[in-house]
Amino acid sequence: xxxxxxxxxxxxxxGKIEAAGPLADAMLAAVPARPGExxxxxxxxxxxxxxxxxxxxxxxxxxxxxxxxxxxxxxxxVDGTASAPxxxxxxxxxxxxxxxxxxxxxxMARGAKVEPLGCYxxxxxxxxxxxxxxxxxxxxxxxxxxxxGAPLAQSxxxxxxxxALDGVLPTRASxxxxxxxxxxxxxxxx
Numbered sequence: 001x002x003x004x005x006x007x008x009x010x011x012x013x014x015g016k017i018e019a020a021g022p023l024a025d026a027m028l029a030a031v032p033a034r035p036g037e038x039x040x041x042x043x044x045x046x047x048x049x050x051x052x053x054x055x056x057x058x059x060x061x062x063x064x065x066x067x068x069x070x071x072x073x074x075x076x077x078v079d080g081t082a083s084a085p086x087x088x089x090x091x092x093x094x095x096x097x098x099x100x101x102x103x104x105x106x107x108m109a110r111g112a113k114v115e116p117l118g119c120y121x122x123x124x125x126x127x128x129x130x131x132x133x134x135x136x137x138x139x140x141x142x143x144x145x146x147x148x149g150a151p152l153a154q155s156x157x158x159x160x161x162x163x164a165l166d167g168v169l170p171t172r173a174s175x176x177x178x179x180x181x182x183x184x185x186x187x188x189x190x
Contacts, residue, residue, distance in 0.1 A: 017106050019101055024106035024107045026048045028110065028138065029047045030163060030165060031163060032139070033138060035167065038084050040085070044085055045067070048088070051069050051076050065077040066078055066085065067085075074091060076090050076091075084166070087162050088165060090161050092160075096152075096153040097157045099147050099159050107143075115131055115132045116129060116186070116188050117131055117186060117188075121185070127147055127148075128146045131145075132169055142163070142164035143164075144164075145160070145162075146158070146159065147159050
């Protein structure tokens with residue numbers, strides 16, 4: 001029975017990794033290739049051709065977005081300015097669903113190292129986590145992932161994933177200083 005449980009769990013996890021593959025590809029494409037390099041919004045749109053960008057930003061995931069659109073079933077938005085985007089974010093939600101994406105696993109499947117910095121919890125099923133990702137051909141970048149499962153059928157499950165495009169790498173100390181309630185924990189599995 002233990003072997004069947006392990007096989008079932010591996011299949012479940014691998015399904016989430018495969019589902020996050022296009023998200024990982026888009027985020028890796030969006031990150032500048034050289035340390036200190038900044039890309040413009042037009043460059044970002046070219047780097048992420050699978051996204052369908054709105055003609056004008058809506059208030060989809062962020063009230064400060066300079067661009068909004070869709071990447072498959074996810075909302076996409078870019079914060080910062082048109083000349084210097086600071087982050088690309090992707091968001092998903094569904095009532096009564098299980099969270100479908102394992103972005104960290106998809107990045108690792110593409111050869112990236114994902115180093116968790118810390119997280120904070122809003123109860124047992126809701127977590128916001130930050131990691132530093134080192135991927136082949138890219139300087140290290142920050143990845144933030146928020147996840148809330150739907151423990152009840154009428155609850156809304158949600159996942160938001162954001163990659164920093166400005167080259168700024170957070171530290172454990174900066175996370176703790178910026179977010180005191182709830183307190184940051186480390187280490188925290190991503």
